Amino acid sequence: MAAILPSLGDAVTGLVHDGDEVALEGFTHLIPVSAGHEIIRQQRRDLTLVRMTPDIVYDQLIGAGCARKLIFSWGGNPGVGSLHRFRDAVQHSWPAALELEEHSHAGMANRYVAGASGLPFAVLRGYTGTDLPSVTGTVKPITCPFTGERLTAVPAINPDVTIIHAQRADRSGNVQLWGLVGVQKEAVLAARRSLVTVEEIVDELEPVAGQLVLPSWAVTAVAEVPGGAHPSYAQGYSERDNTYYQRWDAIGRDRAAFESWLGEVVYG
Structure with a gap:
Protein backbone atom coordinates (compact mmCIF):
# COMPACT_ATOMS: atom_id res chain seq x y z
CA MET A 1 0.00 0.00 0.00
CA ALA A 2 1.31 3.44 -0.91
CA ALA A 3 2.38 5.63 1.99
CA ILE A 4 0.62 8.99 2.29
CA LEU A 5 3.45 11.33 3.20
CA PRO A 6 2.96 14.58 5.09
CA SER A 7 4.98 16.76 2.73
CA LEU A 8 6.70 16.85 -0.63
CA GLY A 9 9.97 17.51 1.18
CA ASP A 10 9.66 14.29 3.17
CA ALA A 11 8.82 12.38 -0.01
CA VAL A 12 11.88 13.59 -1.93
CA THR A 13 14.15 13.09 1.08
CA GLY A 14 13.09 9.47 1.38
CA LEU A 15 12.91 8.49 -2.26
CA VAL A 16 15.44 10.51 -4.33
CA HIS A 17 19.13 10.03 -3.65
CA ASP A 18 22.34 11.32 -5.19
CA GLY A 19 23.31 9.25 -8.21
CA ASP A 20 19.79 7.92 -8.83
CA GLU A 21 18.14 7.42 -12.19
CA VAL A 22 15.03 9.59 -11.94
CA ALA A 23 12.10 9.82 -14.33
CA LEU A 24 9.65 12.74 -14.13
CA GLU A 25 6.95 11.94 -16.65
CA GLY A 26 3.86 13.72 -17.97
CA PHE A 27 3.17 14.75 -21.55
CA THR A 28 2.33 18.50 -21.65
CA HIS A 29 -0.17 17.69 -18.88
CA LEU A 30 0.33 16.70 -15.24
CA ILE A 31 4.07 17.41 -15.30
CA PRO A 32 5.48 17.09 -11.73
CA VAL A 33 7.14 20.51 -11.66
CA SER A 34 6.88 21.07 -7.89
CA ALA A 35 8.66 17.78 -7.29
CA GLY A 36 11.43 18.90 -9.63
CA HIS A 37 11.84 22.10 -7.66
CA GLU A 38 12.05 20.13 -4.41
CA ILE A 39 14.83 18.00 -5.89
CA ILE A 40 16.69 21.23 -6.66
CA ARG A 41 16.08 22.57 -3.13
CA GLN A 42 17.50 19.39 -1.64
CA GLN A 43 20.53 19.76 -3.92
CA ARG A 44 20.51 16.25 -5.30
CA ARG A 45 23.53 15.61 -7.50
CA ASP A 46 24.77 13.24 -10.22
CA LEU A 47 21.26 12.26 -11.28
CA THR A 48 20.51 10.45 -14.51
CA LEU A 49 17.35 12.21 -15.64
CA VAL A 50 14.95 10.26 -17.83
CA ARG A 51 12.06 11.83 -19.71
CA MET A 52 10.53 11.40 -23.15
CA THR A 53 10.11 15.15 -23.61
CA PRO A 54 12.41 17.18 -21.35
CA ASP A 55 10.93 20.67 -21.06
CA ILE A 56 11.42 23.54 -18.65
CA VAL A 57 11.48 21.54 -15.41
CA TYR A 58 14.43 19.56 -16.77
CA ASP A 59 16.02 22.80 -17.98
CA GLN A 60 15.80 23.96 -14.37
CA LEU A 61 17.18 20.72 -12.91
CA ILE A 62 20.09 20.74 -15.37
CA GLY A 63 20.84 24.42 -14.75
CA ALA A 64 20.81 23.85 -11.00
CA GLY A 65 23.55 21.23 -11.33
CA CYS A 66 21.44 18.20 -10.43
CA ALA A 67 22.06 16.20 -13.61
CA ARG A 68 24.97 14.11 -14.83
CA LYS A 69 23.15 12.44 -17.73
CA LEU A 70 19.95 12.86 -19.73
CA ILE A 71 18.07 9.98 -21.40
CA PHE A 72 15.44 11.45 -23.70
CA SER A 73 13.78 11.61 -27.11
CA TRP A 74 13.07 15.33 -27.58
CA GLY A 75 13.91 18.48 -25.64
CA GLY A 76 12.55 22.01 -25.83
CA ASN A 77 10.36 24.74 -24.37
CA PRO A 78 7.08 23.64 -26.01
CA GLY A 79 5.61 26.34 -28.22
CA VAL A 80 8.54 28.70 -27.54
CA GLY A 81 11.94 27.30 -28.53
CA SER A 82 15.13 25.87 -27.06
CA LEU A 83 16.07 24.93 -23.52
CA HIS A 84 19.00 27.24 -22.87
CA ARG A 85 20.24 25.72 -19.61
CA PHE A 86 20.26 22.37 -21.38
CA ARG A 87 22.19 23.88 -24.30
CA ASP A 88 24.67 25.58 -21.96
CA ALA A 89 25.40 22.29 -20.20
CA VAL A 90 25.95 20.44 -23.48
CA GLN A 91 27.93 23.16 -25.26
CA HIS A 92 29.86 24.72 -22.35
CA SER A 93 29.61 22.21 -19.46
CA TRP A 94 27.89 24.83 -17.29
CA PRO A 95 27.27 24.21 -14.46
CA ALA A 96 28.46 20.68 -15.25
CA ALA A 97 29.00 18.50 -18.29
CA LEU A 98 25.90 16.60 -19.40
CA GLU A 99 26.04 13.14 -21.00
CA LEU A 100 23.30 12.49 -23.55
CA GLU A 101 21.51 9.29 -24.54
CA GLU A 102 19.04 10.05 -27.32
CA HIS A 103 16.21 7.84 -28.54
CA SER A 104 13.05 8.17 -30.59
CA ALA A 156 14.37 -1.63 -20.64
CA ILE A 157 14.21 1.47 -18.48
CA ASN A 158 13.89 0.72 -14.76
CA PRO A 159 14.35 4.04 -12.96
CA ASP A 160 15.38 4.09 -9.33
CA VAL A 161 12.43 6.42 -8.86
CA THR A 162 9.61 7.65 -11.08
CA ILE A 163 7.70 10.80 -10.15
CA ILE A 164 4.39 11.80 -11.70
CA HIS A 165 1.57 14.23 -10.90
CA ALA A 166 -2.09 13.19 -10.87
CA GLN A 167 -5.46 14.65 -10.03
CA ARG A 168 -6.49 12.56 -7.04
CA ALA A 169 -5.58 9.78 -4.66
CA ASP A 170 -7.63 8.16 -1.93
CA ARG A 171 -6.42 7.62 1.61
CA SER A 172 -5.23 4.12 0.78
CA GLY A 173 -2.91 5.46 -1.92
CA ASN A 174 -4.88 4.49 -5.03
CA VAL A 175 -4.13 7.15 -7.66
CA GLN A 176 -6.54 8.49 -10.30
CA LEU A 177 -5.58 10.53 -13.36
CA TRP A 178 -7.37 11.38 -16.58
CA GLY A 179 -7.11 13.59 -19.64
CA LEU A 180 -3.96 13.64 -21.73
CA VAL A 181 -1.69 10.98 -20.29
CA GLY A 182 1.59 9.76 -21.69
CA VAL A 183 3.70 6.95 -20.27
CA GLN A 184 2.96 7.65 -16.59
CA LYS A 185 1.55 4.19 -15.91
CA GLU A 186 4.45 2.40 -17.58
CA ALA A 187 7.04 4.66 -15.94
CA VAL A 188 5.60 3.98 -12.47
CA LEU A 189 5.35 0.22 -13.02
CA ALA A 190 8.93 0.10 -14.35
CA ALA A 191 10.42 1.93 -11.36
CA ARG A 192 11.94 0.55 -8.21
CA ARG A 193 10.29 3.36 -6.23
CA SER A 194 7.59 5.83 -7.18
CA LEU A 195 6.18 9.11 -5.93
CA VAL A 196 2.87 10.56 -7.07
CA THR A 197 2.03 14.16 -6.21
CA VAL A 198 -1.70 14.88 -6.41
CA GLU A 199 -4.02 17.85 -6.47
CA GLU A 200 -6.01 16.42 -3.59
CA ILE A 201 -6.47 13.37 -1.39
CA VAL A 202 -10.08 12.25 -1.10
CA ASP A 203 -12.03 9.65 0.84
CA GLU A 204 -13.25 7.91 -2.32
CA LEU A 205 -12.29 8.12 -6.00
CA GLU A 206 -15.22 9.21 -8.14
CA PRO A 207 -15.17 7.49 -11.55
CA VAL A 208 -14.21 9.72 -14.51
CA ALA A 209 -14.52 8.83 -18.19
CA GLY A 210 -11.20 7.67 -19.60
CA GLN A 211 -9.54 7.52 -16.20
CA LEU A 212 -6.35 5.67 -15.39
CA VAL A 213 -6.11 4.23 -11.89
CA LEU A 214 -2.79 3.18 -10.38
CA PRO A 215 -3.50 0.80 -7.49
CA SER A 216 -1.86 1.47 -4.17
CA TRP A 217 0.35 -1.61 -4.49
CA ALA A 218 2.02 -0.08 -7.56
CA VAL A 219 2.88 3.23 -5.85
CA THR A 220 5.47 3.77 -3.12
CA ALA A 221 4.30 7.14 -1.84
CA VAL A 222 1.73 9.89 -2.41
CA ALA A 223 2.03 13.54 -1.42
CA GLU A 224 -0.73 16.14 -1.67
CA VAL A 225 0.65 19.07 -3.68
CA PRO A 226 -2.12 21.33 -5.05
CA GLY A 227 -0.90 23.10 -8.18
CA GLY A 228 2.06 20.72 -8.36
CA ALA A 229 1.96 20.61 -12.16
CA HIS A 230 2.17 24.38 -12.73
CA PRO A 231 2.89 25.81 -15.30
CA SER A 232 1.57 22.70 -17.08
CA TYR A 233 -2.05 21.90 -16.45
CA ALA A 234 -4.13 19.37 -14.55
CA GLN A 235 -7.39 18.67 -16.35
CA GLY A 236 -10.31 19.51 -14.11
CA TYR A 237 -8.13 21.59 -11.78
CA SER A 238 -6.00 24.11 -13.67
CA GLU A 239 -5.14 25.48 -17.11
CA ARG A 240 -1.76 25.72 -18.80
CA ASP A 241 0.12 28.92 -17.94
CA ASN A 242 1.37 29.84 -21.41
CA THR A 243 2.85 33.13 -20.19
CA TYR A 244 5.17 31.26 -17.84
CA TYR A 245 6.62 29.25 -20.73
CA GLN A 246 7.17 32.45 -22.73
CA ARG A 247 8.86 34.19 -19.81
CA TRP A 248 11.10 31.21 -19.17
CA ASP A 249 12.89 31.76 -22.48
CA ALA A 250 14.47 35.01 -21.27
CA ILE A 251 15.29 33.58 -17.84
CA GLY A 252 16.87 30.45 -19.26
CA ARG A 253 18.99 32.32 -21.79
CA ASP A 254 21.07 34.17 -19.17
CA ARG A 255 23.08 32.51 -16.40
CA ALA A 256 22.69 35.44 -14.02
CA ALA A 257 18.96 35.68 -14.64
CA PHE A 258 18.63 31.95 -14.05
CA GLU A 259 20.58 32.04 -10.80
CA SER A 260 18.46 34.97 -9.65
CA TRP A 261 15.34 32.97 -10.49
CA LEU A 262 16.66 30.00 -8.51
CA GLY A 263 17.26 32.16 -5.47
CA GLU A 264 13.91 33.88 -5.56
CA VAL A 265 11.54 31.17 -6.75
CA VAL A 266 13.04 27.83 -5.73
CA TYR A 267 15.28 28.49 -2.74
CA GLY A 268 13.33 31.53 -1.60
Missing part, protein backbone atom coordinates in the same frame (compact mmCIF):
# COMPACT_ATOMS: atom_id res chain seq x y z
CA HIS A 105 9.68 8.66 -28.90
CA ALA A 106 8.70 5.12 -29.83
CA GLY A 107 12.00 3.80 -28.51
CA MET A 108 11.57 5.52 -25.14
CA ALA A 109 7.94 4.43 -24.80
CA ASN A 110 8.84 0.84 -25.58
CA ARG A 111 11.75 0.94 -23.13
CA TYR A 112 9.30 1.90 -20.37
CA VAL A 113 6.92 -0.85 -21.47
CA ALA A 114 9.73 -3.40 -21.30
CA GLY A 115 10.70 -2.18 -17.86
CA ALA A 116 7.10 -2.37 -16.65
CA SER A 117 6.77 -5.87 -18.13
CA GLY A 118 9.87 -7.24 -16.45
CA LEU A 119 11.61 -7.76 -19.78
CA PRO A 120 15.27 -6.92 -20.46
CA PHE A 121 14.67 -5.11 -23.75
CA ALA A 122 12.12 -3.98 -26.31
CA VAL A 123 12.13 -4.66 -30.06
CA LEU A 124 10.92 -2.28 -32.75
CA ARG A 125 11.42 -1.29 -36.39
CA GLY A 126 11.53 2.46 -35.90
CA TYR A 127 15.31 3.01 -35.89
CA THR A 128 15.87 1.50 -39.32
CA GLY A 129 17.39 4.07 -41.66
CA THR A 130 18.20 6.58 -38.92
CA ASP A 131 21.55 7.76 -37.58
CA LEU A 132 20.64 7.13 -33.93
CA PRO A 133 22.36 3.71 -33.74
CA SER A 134 25.64 5.44 -34.65
CA VAL A 135 25.44 7.91 -31.75
CA THR A 136 23.49 5.99 -29.10
CA GLY A 137 25.10 2.89 -27.66
CA THR A 138 21.81 1.50 -26.36
CA VAL A 139 20.38 0.94 -29.84
CA LYS A 140 21.38 -2.50 -31.14
CA PRO A 141 20.42 -4.61 -34.17
CA ILE A 142 18.67 -7.91 -33.53
CA THR A 143 17.49 -10.68 -35.83
CA CYS A 144 13.98 -12.08 -35.48
CA PRO A 145 14.33 -15.83 -34.75
CA PHE A 146 11.13 -16.56 -36.68
CA THR A 147 11.43 -14.50 -39.86
CA GLY A 148 15.08 -13.49 -40.02
CA GLU A 149 14.07 -9.80 -40.21
CA ARG A 150 16.62 -7.32 -38.88
CA LEU A 151 15.05 -5.27 -36.11
CA THR A 152 16.29 -2.99 -33.34
CA ALA A 153 16.55 -3.74 -29.63
CA VAL A 154 16.62 -1.11 -26.88
CA PRO A 155 17.15 -1.89 -23.18
Whole structure:
Protein backbone atom coordinates (compact mmCIF):
# COMPACT_ATOMS: atom_id res chain seq x y z
CA MET A 1 0.00 0.00 0.00
CA ALA A 2 1.31 3.44 -0.91
CA ALA A 3 2.38 5.63 1.99
CA ILE A 4 0.62 8.99 2.29
CA LEU A 5 3.45 11.33 3.20
CA PRO A 6 2.96 14.58 5.09
CA SER A 7 4.98 16.76 2.73
CA LEU A 8 6.70 16.85 -0.63
CA GLY A 9 9.97 17.51 1.18
CA ASP A 10 9.66 14.29 3.17
CA ALA A 11 8.82 12.38 -0.01
CA VAL A 12 11.88 13.59 -1.93
CA THR A 13 14.15 13.09 1.08
CA GLY A 14 13.09 9.47 1.38
CA LEU A 15 12.91 8.49 -2.26
CA VAL A 16 15.44 10.51 -4.33
CA HIS A 17 19.13 10.03 -3.65
CA ASP A 18 22.34 11.32 -5.19
CA GLY A 19 23.31 9.25 -8.21
CA ASP A 20 19.79 7.92 -8.83
CA GLU A 21 18.14 7.42 -12.19
CA VAL A 22 15.03 9.59 -11.94
CA ALA A 23 12.10 9.82 -14.33
CA LEU A 24 9.65 12.74 -14.13
CA GLU A 25 6.95 11.94 -16.65
CA GLY A 26 3.86 13.72 -17.97
CA PHE A 27 3.17 14.75 -21.55
CA THR A 28 2.33 18.50 -21.65
CA HIS A 29 -0.17 17.69 -18.88
CA LEU A 30 0.33 16.70 -15.24
CA ILE A 31 4.07 17.41 -15.30
CA PRO A 32 5.48 17.09 -11.73
CA VAL A 33 7.14 20.51 -11.66
CA SER A 34 6.88 21.07 -7.89
CA ALA A 35 8.66 17.78 -7.29
CA GLY A 36 11.43 18.90 -9.63
CA HIS A 37 11.84 22.10 -7.66
CA GLU A 38 12.05 20.13 -4.41
CA ILE A 39 14.83 18.00 -5.89
CA ILE A 40 16.69 21.23 -6.66
CA ARG A 41 16.08 22.57 -3.13
CA GLN A 42 17.50 19.39 -1.64
CA GLN A 43 20.53 19.76 -3.92
CA ARG A 44 20.51 16.25 -5.30
CA ARG A 45 23.53 15.61 -7.50
CA ASP A 46 24.77 13.24 -10.22
CA LEU A 47 21.26 12.26 -11.28
CA THR A 48 20.51 10.45 -14.51
CA LEU A 49 17.35 12.21 -15.64
CA VAL A 50 14.95 10.26 -17.83
CA ARG A 51 12.06 11.83 -19.71
CA MET A 52 10.53 11.40 -23.15
CA THR A 53 10.11 15.15 -23.61
CA PRO A 54 12.41 17.18 -21.35
CA ASP A 55 10.93 20.67 -21.06
CA ILE A 56 11.42 23.54 -18.65
CA VAL A 57 11.48 21.54 -15.41
CA TYR A 58 14.43 19.56 -16.77
CA ASP A 59 16.02 22.80 -17.98
CA GLN A 60 15.80 23.96 -14.37
CA LEU A 61 17.18 20.72 -12.91
CA ILE A 62 20.09 20.74 -15.37
CA GLY A 63 20.84 24.42 -14.75
CA ALA A 64 20.81 23.85 -11.00
CA GLY A 65 23.55 21.23 -11.33
CA CYS A 66 21.44 18.20 -10.43
CA ALA A 67 22.06 16.20 -13.61
CA ARG A 68 24.97 14.11 -14.83
CA LYS A 69 23.15 12.44 -17.73
CA LEU A 70 19.95 12.86 -19.73
CA ILE A 71 18.07 9.98 -21.40
CA PHE A 72 15.44 11.45 -23.70
CA SER A 73 13.78 11.61 -27.11
CA TRP A 74 13.07 15.33 -27.58
CA GLY A 75 13.91 18.48 -25.64
CA GLY A 76 12.55 22.01 -25.83
CA ASN A 77 10.36 24.74 -24.37
CA PRO A 78 7.08 23.64 -26.01
CA GLY A 79 5.61 26.34 -28.22
CA VAL A 80 8.54 28.70 -27.54
CA GLY A 81 11.94 27.30 -28.53
CA SER A 82 15.13 25.87 -27.06
CA LEU A 83 16.07 24.93 -23.52
CA HIS A 84 19.00 27.24 -22.87
CA ARG A 85 20.24 25.72 -19.61
CA PHE A 86 20.26 22.37 -21.38
CA ARG A 87 22.19 23.88 -24.30
CA ASP A 88 24.67 25.58 -21.96
CA ALA A 89 25.40 22.29 -20.20
CA VAL A 90 25.95 20.44 -23.48
CA GLN A 91 27.93 23.16 -25.26
CA HIS A 92 29.86 24.72 -22.35
CA SER A 93 29.61 22.21 -19.46
CA TRP A 94 27.89 24.83 -17.29
CA PRO A 95 27.27 24.21 -14.46
CA ALA A 96 28.46 20.68 -15.25
CA ALA A 97 29.00 18.50 -18.29
CA LEU A 98 25.90 16.60 -19.40
CA GLU A 99 26.04 13.14 -21.00
CA LEU A 100 23.30 12.49 -23.55
CA GLU A 101 21.51 9.29 -24.54
CA GLU A 102 19.04 10.05 -27.32
CA HIS A 103 16.21 7.84 -28.54
CA SER A 104 13.05 8.17 -30.59
CA HIS A 105 9.68 8.66 -28.90
CA ALA A 106 8.70 5.12 -29.83
CA GLY A 107 12.00 3.80 -28.51
CA MET A 108 11.57 5.52 -25.14
CA ALA A 109 7.94 4.43 -24.80
CA ASN A 110 8.84 0.84 -25.58
CA ARG A 111 11.75 0.94 -23.13
CA TYR A 112 9.30 1.90 -20.37
CA VAL A 113 6.92 -0.85 -21.47
CA ALA A 114 9.73 -3.40 -21.30
CA GLY A 115 10.70 -2.18 -17.86
CA ALA A 116 7.10 -2.37 -16.65
CA SER A 117 6.77 -5.87 -18.13
CA GLY A 118 9.87 -7.24 -16.45
CA LEU A 119 11.61 -7.76 -19.78
CA PRO A 120 15.27 -6.92 -20.46
CA PHE A 121 14.67 -5.11 -23.75
CA ALA A 122 12.12 -3.98 -26.31
CA VAL A 123 12.13 -4.66 -30.06
CA LEU A 124 10.92 -2.28 -32.75
CA ARG A 125 11.42 -1.29 -36.39
CA GLY A 126 11.53 2.46 -35.90
CA TYR A 127 15.31 3.01 -35.89
CA THR A 128 15.87 1.50 -39.32
CA GLY A 129 17.39 4.07 -41.66
CA THR A 130 18.20 6.58 -38.92
CA ASP A 131 21.55 7.76 -37.58
CA LEU A 132 20.64 7.13 -33.93
CA PRO A 133 22.36 3.71 -33.74
CA SER A 134 25.64 5.44 -34.65
CA VAL A 135 25.44 7.91 -31.75
CA THR A 136 23.49 5.99 -29.10
CA GLY A 137 25.10 2.89 -27.66
CA THR A 138 21.81 1.50 -26.36
CA VAL A 139 20.38 0.94 -29.84
CA LYS A 140 21.38 -2.50 -31.14
CA PRO A 141 20.42 -4.61 -34.17
CA ILE A 142 18.67 -7.91 -33.53
CA THR A 143 17.49 -10.68 -35.83
CA CYS A 144 13.98 -12.08 -35.48
CA PRO A 145 14.33 -15.83 -34.75
CA PHE A 146 11.13 -16.56 -36.68
CA THR A 147 11.43 -14.50 -39.86
CA GLY A 148 15.08 -13.49 -40.02
CA GLU A 149 14.07 -9.80 -40.21
CA ARG A 150 16.62 -7.32 -38.88
CA LEU A 151 15.05 -5.27 -36.11
CA THR A 152 16.29 -2.99 -33.34
CA ALA A 153 16.55 -3.74 -29.63
CA VAL A 154 16.62 -1.11 -26.88
CA PRO A 155 17.15 -1.89 -23.18
CA ALA A 156 14.37 -1.63 -20.64
CA ILE A 157 14.21 1.47 -18.48
CA ASN A 158 13.89 0.72 -14.76
CA PRO A 159 14.35 4.04 -12.96
CA ASP A 160 15.38 4.09 -9.33
CA VAL A 161 12.43 6.42 -8.86
CA THR A 162 9.61 7.65 -11.08
CA ILE A 163 7.70 10.80 -10.15
CA ILE A 164 4.39 11.80 -11.70
CA HIS A 165 1.57 14.23 -10.90
CA ALA A 166 -2.09 13.19 -10.87
CA GLN A 167 -5.46 14.65 -10.03
CA ARG A 168 -6.49 12.56 -7.04
CA ALA A 169 -5.58 9.78 -4.66
CA ASP A 170 -7.63 8.16 -1.93
CA ARG A 171 -6.42 7.62 1.61
CA SER A 172 -5.23 4.12 0.78
CA GLY A 173 -2.91 5.46 -1.92
CA ASN A 174 -4.88 4.49 -5.03
CA VAL A 175 -4.13 7.15 -7.66
CA GLN A 176 -6.54 8.49 -10.30
CA LEU A 177 -5.58 10.53 -13.36
CA TRP A 178 -7.37 11.38 -16.58
CA GLY A 179 -7.11 13.59 -19.64
CA LEU A 180 -3.96 13.64 -21.73
CA VAL A 181 -1.69 10.98 -20.29
CA GLY A 182 1.59 9.76 -21.69
CA VAL A 183 3.70 6.95 -20.27
CA GLN A 184 2.96 7.65 -16.59
CA LYS A 185 1.55 4.19 -15.91
CA GLU A 186 4.45 2.40 -17.58
CA ALA A 187 7.04 4.66 -15.94
CA VAL A 188 5.60 3.98 -12.47
CA LEU A 189 5.35 0.22 -13.02
CA ALA A 190 8.93 0.10 -14.35
CA ALA A 191 10.42 1.93 -11.36
CA ARG A 192 11.94 0.55 -8.21
CA ARG A 193 10.29 3.36 -6.23
CA SER A 194 7.59 5.83 -7.18
CA LEU A 195 6.18 9.11 -5.93
CA VAL A 196 2.87 10.56 -7.07
CA THR A 197 2.03 14.16 -6.21
CA VAL A 198 -1.70 14.88 -6.41
CA GLU A 199 -4.02 17.85 -6.47
CA GLU A 200 -6.01 16.42 -3.59
CA ILE A 201 -6.47 13.37 -1.39
CA VAL A 202 -10.08 12.25 -1.10
CA ASP A 203 -12.03 9.65 0.84
CA GLU A 204 -13.25 7.91 -2.32
CA LEU A 205 -12.29 8.12 -6.00
CA GLU A 206 -15.22 9.21 -8.14
CA PRO A 207 -15.17 7.49 -11.55
CA VAL A 208 -14.21 9.72 -14.51
CA ALA A 209 -14.52 8.83 -18.19
CA GLY A 210 -11.20 7.67 -19.60
CA GLN A 211 -9.54 7.52 -16.20
CA LEU A 212 -6.35 5.67 -15.39
CA VAL A 213 -6.11 4.23 -11.89
CA LEU A 214 -2.79 3.18 -10.38
CA PRO A 215 -3.50 0.80 -7.49
CA SER A 216 -1.86 1.47 -4.17
CA TRP A 217 0.35 -1.61 -4.49
CA ALA A 218 2.02 -0.08 -7.56
CA VAL A 219 2.88 3.23 -5.85
CA THR A 220 5.47 3.77 -3.12
CA ALA A 221 4.30 7.14 -1.84
CA VAL A 222 1.73 9.89 -2.41
CA ALA A 223 2.03 13.54 -1.42
CA GLU A 224 -0.73 16.14 -1.67
CA VAL A 225 0.65 19.07 -3.68
CA PRO A 226 -2.12 21.33 -5.05
CA GLY A 227 -0.90 23.10 -8.18
CA GLY A 228 2.06 20.72 -8.36
CA ALA A 229 1.96 20.61 -12.16
CA HIS A 230 2.17 24.38 -12.73
CA PRO A 231 2.89 25.81 -15.30
CA SER A 232 1.57 22.70 -17.08
CA TYR A 233 -2.05 21.90 -16.45
CA ALA A 234 -4.13 19.37 -14.55
CA GLN A 235 -7.39 18.67 -16.35
CA GLY A 236 -10.31 19.51 -14.11
CA TYR A 237 -8.13 21.59 -11.78
CA SER A 238 -6.00 24.11 -13.67
CA GLU A 239 -5.14 25.48 -17.11
CA ARG A 240 -1.76 25.72 -18.80
CA ASP A 241 0.12 28.92 -17.94
CA ASN A 242 1.37 29.84 -21.41
CA THR A 243 2.85 33.13 -20.19
CA TYR A 244 5.17 31.26 -17.84
CA TYR A 245 6.62 29.25 -20.73
CA GLN A 246 7.17 32.45 -22.73
CA ARG A 247 8.86 34.19 -19.81
CA TRP A 248 11.10 31.21 -19.17
CA ASP A 249 12.89 31.76 -22.48
CA ALA A 250 14.47 35.01 -21.27
CA ILE A 251 15.29 33.58 -17.84
CA GLY A 252 16.87 30.45 -19.26
CA ARG A 253 18.99 32.32 -21.79
CA ASP A 254 21.07 34.17 -19.17
CA ARG A 255 23.08 32.51 -16.40
CA ALA A 256 22.69 35.44 -14.02
CA ALA A 257 18.96 35.68 -14.64
CA PHE A 258 18.63 31.95 -14.05
CA GLU A 259 20.58 32.04 -10.80
CA SER A 260 18.46 34.97 -9.65
CA TRP A 261 15.34 32.97 -10.49
CA LEU A 262 16.66 30.00 -8.51
CA GLY A 263 17.26 32.16 -5.47
CA GLU A 264 13.91 33.88 -5.56
CA VAL A 265 11.54 31.17 -6.75
CA VAL A 266 13.04 27.83 -5.73
CA TYR A 267 15.28 28.49 -2.74
CA GLY A 268 13.33 31.53 -1.60
